[in-house]
Amino acid sequence: MKIAVAKEIEVCERRVALIPDIVARLVKQGLEVLVETGAGDRAFFSDAAYEAAGATIIADTARVWGEADVVLKVSPPQERSDGSSEVELLREGSVLISFLNPLGNPAVAQKLAERKVSALSMEMIPRSTRAQSMDALSSQASISGYKAVLIGAAALPKYFPMLTTAAGTIAPAKVFVMGAGVAGLQAIATARRLGAIVEAFDIRPAVKEEVLSLGAKFVEVKLDEETATAGGYAREISEDSRRRTQELVAAHIKTADVVITTAQVPGKKAPLLVTEEMVMGMKTGSVIVDIAAEQGGNCACTEPGKDIIKHGVTIIGPINLPSSVPVHASQLYSKNLTSLLQLIIKNNAIQIDFGDDIINDACITHAGEIRNSRVKEALQTVVGAG
Ligand code: NAD
Numbered sequence: 001m002k003i004a005v006a007k008e009i010e011v012c013e014r015r016v017a018l019i020p021d022i023v024a025r026l027v028k029q030g031l032e033v034l035v036e037t038g039a040g041d042r043a044f045f046s047d048a049a050y051e052a053a054g055a056t057i058i059a060d061t062a063r064v065w066g067e068a069d070v071v072l073k074v075s076p077p078q079e080r081s082d083g084s085s086e087v088e089l090l091r092e093g094s095v096l097i098s099f100l101n102p103l104g105n106p107a108v109a110q111k112l113a114e115r116k117v118s119a120l121s122m123e124m125i126p127r128s129t130r131a132q133s134m135d136a137l138s139s140q141a142s143i144s145g146y147k148a149v150l151i152g153a154a155a156l157p158k159y160f161p162m163l164t165t166a167a168g169t170i171a172p173a174k175v176f177v178m179g180a181g182v183a184g185l186q187a188i189a190t191a192r193r194l195g196a197i198v199e200a201f202d203i204r205p206a207v208k209e210e211v212l213s214l215g216a217k218f219v220e221v222k223l224d225e226e227t228a229t230a231g232g233y234a235r236e237i238s239e240d241s242r243r244r245t246q247e248l249v250a251a252h253i254k255t256a257d258v259v260i261t262t263a264q265v266p267g268k269k270a271p272l273l274v275t276e277e278m279v280m281g282m283k284t285g286s287v288i289v290d291i292a293a294e295q296g297g298n299c300a301c302t303e304p305g306k307d308i309i310k311h312g313v314t315i316i317g318p319i320n321l322p323s324s325v326p327v328h329a330s331q332l333y334s335k336n337l338t339s340l341l342q343l344i345i346k347n348n349a350i351q352i353d354f355g356d357d358i359i360n361d362a363c364i365t366h367a368g369e370i371r372n373s374r375v376k377e378a379l380q381t382v383v384g385a386g
Contacts, residue, residue, distance in 0.1 A: 001348050003341070004068030007036040007061070009086070010075040012319060014042035014326035015333060017072035020053040022334040027054030030348055036064045043326035065089035069350060072337055073098035076108050085111070092116040095350060097337060099123060099136070102364050102372070103267035106379035113365040118352055120340065120362045124372065127232060131358050133339040138182045139332035144291050144321040145186030145262065149175070152258040152289045153194055155307070155314050161195025172197050176256035177216070178249065178273050178298060179263030180207040183291060187260045188214045196258070201249055203227040204234055221248050236265050246275065254281050259288045261298035267378065274299040284312035293317030
């Protein structure tokens with residue numbers, strides 16, 4: 001059984017799918033691990049470290065992908081600089097496990113199905129207690145929340161903590177976190193550790209207790225509609241609810257030094273929480289870090305991948321924040337991947353058991369078919385729009 005670790009070709013991707021420590025464990029288990037030359041370089045894991053862990057280092061990309069029974073990656077497969085595609089490198093009947101963004105870019109799922117690959121999407125792992133060790137959305141979102149606060153603190157022309165000095169007293173910074181999911185909660189904890197006063201807002205009232213337990217104030221809005229799905233995710237809210245939440249949060253945004261926006265609705269464009277008018281009402285020198293930038297942004301002024309100053313406010317739209325902490329992001333992701341790998345490898349052979357709810361949800365293509373109804377729907381929407 002050969003497991004391959006492919007080198008990421010996405011320009012801003014510094015993470016690697018498996019770190020050497022985890023490779024050593026898989027080798028001990030009797031699996032053969034192939035690592036593409038330089039796969040861990042941008043996360044500071046050398047070829048020598050993988051070799052010492054028992055992996056075989058291979059320079060020929062086509063061989064790494066073509067020989068593998070299972071290919072492990074971070075970013076979804078994409079076109080290569082020579083015009084070929086990573087999907088074509090996969091052997092028919094092999095397994096790919098990676099972030100695949102199947103709801104945002106269902107065309108990749110179609111290509112994987114045509115290639116007769118069994119593709120497991122890390123985004124589709126259920127958010128259940130049993131799947132916690134495989135939950136890469138959570139492990140990586142937590143890094144985003146942490147890093148967003150550091151970026152906000154670095155861009156703020158003020159201190160975060162309250163300081164009493166001989167030269168006078170500095171008031172603590174006020175941080176407003178919008179969206180209190182995994183990233184938002186980590187942002188709250190990090191901002192609190194840096195000494196800020198923190199307020200947080202979410203349309204799901206269930207998060208109130210968690211926000212309070214982290215020492216932040218919860219800004220509550222009562223809406224006349226259900227705001228969460230049975231799975232615990234947020235729903236897209238009505239225009240009327242959106243207006244009411246915007247009215248409520250406007251006052252809190254006005255007094256904030258740093259606003260961290262993390263709100264997302266799975267499979268949809270990120271909700272607009274901060275209008276340009278709200279930005280105009282903010283204090284000069286204040287900062288917005290919009291970590292939903294890649295999904296369209298929570299702030300009307302966000303430009304994905306850019307830091308801009310508008311109406312005296314620094315607006316930062318970071319892309320792929322987990323990649324900026326590549327050592328720990330790769331460590332956590334490796335653990336998520338191998339936990340999933342253990343579910344599909346039985347007696348040194350691949351067994352994809354759709355009776356297992358985790359496999360059933362995560363496996364989006366198998367035997368030439370797209371087998372997830374949400375991915376099929378997303379594909380039809382794209383085809384219809386085209
Ligand atoms: P997410 O990234 O999809 O969204 C981030 C946050 O944005 C969510 O808290 C959401 O409620 C909020 N949001 C959406 N629309 C908003 C709006 N208009 N205004 C304000 N906030 C808005 O969320 P996530 O971090 O992936 O977490 C999703 C759910 O999964 C949560 O209920 C979380 O507790 C749950 N979860 C469960 C497990 C587990 O049980 N193993 C693990 C991780 C997450």
